[in-house]
Amino acid sequence: MTISPPRLEQPPPAPSGVRAQARTLVIVPAYNEAETVGNVVASLHAVRPQVDVVVLDDGSTDATSTEAERAGATVLRLPFNLGIGGAVQTGFQYARANDYDFMIQVDADGQHDPDMIDRLFQALEEREADVVVGSRFLSDDFEYPAPISRRTGIHIFAFLLSRIVGQRVSDPTSGFRLYNRRAIALFARDYPHDYPEVEAVLMLHFHRLTMREIPVRMYERGGGVSSIRSGKSAYYMIKVLLAIFVGLLRRRPVPEPGEAAPVSARHTI
Amino acid sequence: MDFHLQIVALLGSGGLLLLVLELVRRRRLLERYALVWLGSAAALVALSAWAGLLQLLADAIGVAYPPSALFAAAFFFVIALLLHFSVAVSRLADQNKVLAQRLAMTEQRLAHLESGQAARSGDRLSEHPTDPIPQEVP
Numbered sequence: 019m020t021i022s023p024p025r026l027e028q029p030p031p032a033p034s035g036v037r038a039q040a041r042t043l044v045i046v047p048a049y050n051e052a053e054t055v056g057n058v059v060a061s062l063h064a065v066r067p068q069v070d071v072v073v074l075d076d077g078s079t080d081a082t083s084t085e086a087e088r089a090g091a092t093v094l095r096l097p098f099n100l101g102i103g104g105a106v107q108t109g110f111q112y113a114r115a116n117d118y119d120f121m122i123q124v125d126a127d128g129q130h131d132p133d134m135i136d137r138l139f140q141a142l143e144e145r146e147a148d149v150v151v152g153s154r155f156l157s158d159d160f161e162y163p164a165p166i167s168r169r170t171g172i173h174i175f176a177f178l179l180s181r182i183v184g185q186r187v188s189d190p191t192s193g194f195r196l197y198n199r200r201a202i203a204l205f206a207r208d209y210p211h212d213y214p215e216v217e218a219v220l221m222l223h224f225h226r227l228t229m230r231e232i233p234v235r236m237y238e239r240g241g242g243v244s245s246i247r248s249g250k251s252a253y254y255m256i257k258v259l260l261a262i263f264v265g266l267l268r269r270r271p272v273p274e275p276g277e278a279a280p281v282s283a284r285h286t287i
Numbered sequence: 288m289d290f291h292l293q294i295v296a297l298l299g300s301g302g303l304l305l306l307v308l309e310l311v312r313r314r315r316l317l318e319r320y321a322l323v324w325l326g327s328a329a330a331l332v333a334l335s336a337w338a339g340l341l342q343l344l345a346d347a348i349g350v351a352y353p354p355s356a357l358f359a360a361a362f363f364f365v366i367a368l369l370l371h372f373s374v375a376v377s378r379l380a381d382q383n384k385v386l387a388q389r390l391a392m393t394e395q396r397l398a399h400l401e402s403g404q405a406a407r408s409g410d411r412l413s414e415h416p417t418d419p420i421p422q423e424v425p
Binding site: 074092093094095096097098104107108111112115 | 384387388390391392394395399
């Protein structure tokens with residue numbers, strides 16, 4: 019089945035026109051999230067019945083896969099724990115292999131509100147973005163319940179990244195994101211390993227893809243344990259800072275060698 | 288260098304060289320990795336056996352006591368080997384990640400195709416179990 023890719027270079031005639039024929043994949047990376055993953059999948063289906071939901075089971079040792087399948091999601095089971103970066107990259111590869119036009123990333127812990135997906139699409143079309151990120155910190159209407167240590171860390175990354183990419187980045191660790199084909203092609207080929215969201219912002223900048231943020235409401239975790247535990251906050255900070263600075267110096271592969279690259283790499287620094 | 292010390296150094300580095308050769312002979316060590324070991328062991332044997340060479344090295348790097356230069360050379364090779372293996376492990380980890388991702392996608396696709404086939408044949412066993420697997424994902 020062939021679907022012509024939407025033309026995002028020009029403003030679309032009507033916002034619903036692009037989406038009506040576009041195929042959208044929602045990925046939900048999950049590591050031991052059996053308590054919440056079923057509800058997340060069900061609420062996604064309830065809000066947008068036409069999208070395909072894929073749960074990436076990153077080597078869970080609990081019933082994550084069973085719960086996700088019961089809720090009606092397709093499940094990709096990684097044979098062992100790859101870490102969030104490897105799991106999400108599997109989602110990009112699945113989206114590319116199955117020719118999806120858009121991919122949405124949603125956390126399995128119920129932090130993200132599926133009702134906000136419409137706003138992500140709206141921003142993508144109206145502000146001509148390749149990636150739209152749902153940010154906790156752009157609106158005073160949405161209070162984000164998180165310990166001060168984590169918020170401080172996020173603001174430090176946000177400050178650094180904003181300076182580097184020359185545009186305001188308020189929530190670089192948000193895992194609530196919408197990607198178009200160009201971003202899918204880039205990240206299917208090369209996605210950061212350990213703490214990917216922050217470095218992915220850098221990659222978008224260096225590959226000249228446009229990222230936009232919109233304010234969203236995020237809930238407290240419905241259950242389970244965050245991959246960033248409070249005791250590990252300092253360790254996490256140092257690793258991400260290292261990733262940012264190493265990321266500045268990395269070589270940028272061209273995503274599709276041998277053909278007209280959908281995403282061209284600019285030389286770093 | 289003290290004769291006694293030279294015997295010990297020669298026995299040590301010679302033993303290492305023989306051990307590496309034996310591991311390669313038994314295919315317990317890939318030639319790719321053995322080359323670095325062989326080079327290191329051979330260099331250490333040469334430095335232990337040939338006191339003049341060690342003296343040259345010691346003078347070149349400004350070490351007054353030649354056996355210390357031997358120690359420094361051995362340390363250099365250890366660092367080089369460790370770095371070499373860290374690079375090798377990183378490459379393996381990367382390849383491992385790609386394999387895991389491909390496996391997850393292939394398993395899902397296989398399950399999808401199998402469920403599609405089961406639905407088409409109405410839960411009966413296929414009369415042609417060797418039917419080619421359709422290549423298109425519906």
